[in-house]
Amino acid sequence: MPMSNQGIGRILGHGSAGDAVASPSPARIGPNAVIQTGQALSALYGVGAARLIFESAGLGRHLEAPPTSMVDEHExxxxxxxxxxxxxxxxxxxxxxxxxxxxxHYILDHRIPPLARKILPKLHPAIASRLLVSAIARHAWTFAGSGxxxxxxxxxxxxxxxxxxxxNPLATPGCPWHGAVFQRLFGxxxxxxxxxxxxxxxxSGQNRCVTELLCTGT
Ligand SMILES: [Zn+2]
Structure with a gap:
């Protein structure tokens, strides 16, 4: 997923907030797009319903053995x-x-360097948000796939x-998945x-997804 775990130095690295980063080919995406969706389905509707939906998507195997590396974005x-x-x-x-x-939540627990987790919330939102956008931009193909x-x-x-x-290959109307990822991270x-x-x-037929967040600080 998007973040390095090698310290805030990586977050303060050389990428710029305006960087456009394309996916490697064939397009792959972070496994949590599948794993956490299975967890959400199981929590909300039970394992049986999760299995039905995974099997209808041709992904029943991922419920039994969650993927441990990047997956084809088609999954x-x-x-x-x-x-x-x-x-x-x-x-x-x-x-x-x-x-x-x-x-x-997984990204915050496992992919954001502990020092960055500690320091970013203490910075002014105008600074913290620019650092986080820069870090995300350098690893965006892990959640944007071929986008x-x-x-x-x-x-x-x-x-x-x-x-x-x-x-955006993962677009669904209004993109609640992306919205929740971004809102939780930036929030x-x-x-x-x-x-x-x-x-x-x-x-909705547009050529891009655009999410805007307002960070007001604590
Ligand atoms: Zn969208």
Whole structure:
């Protein structure tokens, strides 16, 4: 997933917030897009329902033995589609948001360097958000797959984080999965009152997904 675990020096590294980073080929994506979705389904509807949905996506094997490395992006795409096909829209959004929330929780626990977890929340949100966008940009293919990610932060007094994925392969209407991932990460590290809006969406026929977050600090 997106972060190095080698210290805040990596977060303060050479990437810029405006970097566009493409996926390697064939496009792969972090396994938590699958693992945490299975966890969310099991928690909300039980293991039996999770198995039905995973099997309908052709991914039953991943419930028995969760993937331990990057997966083909077509796998979470198929899983998200199966969730939307088998559940009412509001319930599908709830599952995807819960999966995104759990994915962000995993990233915070296992991929954000402990020093960065400690320092970023103490910085002004305008600084912390720029550092986090820069770090995410360098590892974006792990959650953007074949999409092209760009991130930037506008304003210094009331920083607005604008995150864009052109050709987002995991787009579902309103992108509750991405929204939850970003809101949890930025809310925890850059301002406890981070709010997210999804301004443009590939699932609505646009060529990019755009999420904007407002980090207001504690
Ligand atoms: Zn979207």
């Amino acid at each position: 979470p795409v198929a899983l998200f589609a199966a969730i939307r096909a088998m559940l009412p829209p509001a319930e599908a959004d709830r599952v995807l948001a819960e999966a995104g929330y759990r994915t962000a 092209v990610f760009r991130g930037r932060v506008m304003d210094w007094t009331k920083p607005r984080v604008r995150l864009e994925i052109v050709g 925890t590290l850059c301002g406890s009152a981070a709010t997210a809006r999804h301004l443009e969406c590939c699932a």
